[in-house]
Amino acid sequence: MRDGYQGTGPGAITPDGCAVELYSRLPVGNEPEVIAAAVPAAAHILELGSGVGRVTHALLERGFTVTAVDESAEMLERVRGARTICSSIEDLALGETFDVVLLASFLVHNGDIEVRRRMLRACAQHVAKGGCVLIQREGQDYHTNVPRERVDPSGFTVRIVSAEPVGDGVHSVRAEYDFPDAAWTQTFRSRPLSRDQFEEALAEAGLRVERYLTEDRVWVRAVSATE
Numbered sequence: 738m739r740d741g742y743q744g745t746g747p748g749a750i751t752p753d754g755c756a757v758e759l760y761s762r763l764p765v766g767n768e769p770e771v772i773a774a775a776v777p778a779a780a781h782i783l784e785l786g787s788g789v790g791r792v793t794h795a796l797l798e799r800g801f802t803v804t805a806v807d808e809s810a811e812m813l814e815r816v817r818g819a820r821t822i823c824s825s826i827e828d829l830a831l832g833e834t835f836d837v838v839l840l841a842s843f844l845v846h847n848g849d850i851e852v853r854r855r856m857l858r859a860c861a862q863h864v865a866k867g868g869c870v871l872i873q874r875e876g877q878d879y880h881t882n883v884p885r886e887r888v889d890p891s892g893f894t895v896r897i898v899s900a901e902p903v904g905d906g907v908h909s910v911r912a913e914y915d916f917p918d919a920a921w922t923q924t925f926r927s928r929p930l931s932r933d934q935f936e937e938a939l940a941e942a943g944l945r946v947e948r949y950l951t952e953d954r955v956w957v958r959a960v961s962a963t964e
């Protein structure tokens with residue numbers, strides 16, 4: 738397990754506390770729609786932290802080619818129709834570039850600044866000239882509007898129970914997922930980033946925000962700082 742990360746519930750748990758069975762059940766949201774509107778049709782997408790392919794599969798259905806990266810082999814075993822690569826994002830060095838690099842699921846908020854730096858460098862190193870990096874960052878009230886809960890129409894409840902400071906600007910966040918027949922929890926480290934801090938982190942990696950894709954500035958289209 739990564740330090741400060743933990744998960745409970747049935748089935749395999751990844752080093753960052755995610756449950757494979759849980760992610761196999763979670764429905765896809767608006768991610769494919771946001772992504773498809775921001776990139777060229779039929780683009781080759783390098784998806785970092787793909788999990789079981791919740792978003793991957795919807796992207797494949799829309800005609801994209803996807804290379805899915807995750808550090809959990811158990812997650813990747815469930816990905817269908819995409820090339821899979823089992824690696825940590827921060828150590829990724831494929832020696833090839835892609836039209837689009839996708840870093841979703843708030844992974845850019847990793848509590849460890851060095852890990853975040855290496856992740857963003859991996860994004861910059863794997864994006865083709867003229868391509869883009871799509872990043873999903875946390876909403877503004879993610880750490881302050883707690884506890885909060887959402888009942889999904891498909892029949893489960895997701896709850897962000899707490900976001901407690903653990904030093905150095907990092908929070909320990911606890912999430913709970915309740916289904917009628919099973920329950921999972923995930924505890925993970927997250928570093929809140931203001932818009933300026935986020936843009937500085939990108940700049941360090943040689944990236945710049947080209948535009949925010951959604952009104953809440955959660956989805957970002959970044960490009961190489963030299964383009």
Ligand SMILES: C[S@@+](CC[C@H](N)C(=O)[O-])C[C@H]1O[C@@H](n2cnc3c(N)ncnc32)[C@H](O)[C@@H]1O
Nearest residue numbers: 751753786787788791807808809812825826842
């Ligand atoms: C919250 S899940 C989201 C999965 C998928 N993006 C989705 O939206 O369904 C995070 C995934 O990223 C993977 N992950 C987290 N940190 C990682 C890292 N540093 N390198 C590689 N994979 C990572 C985990 O193993 C897990 O499968």
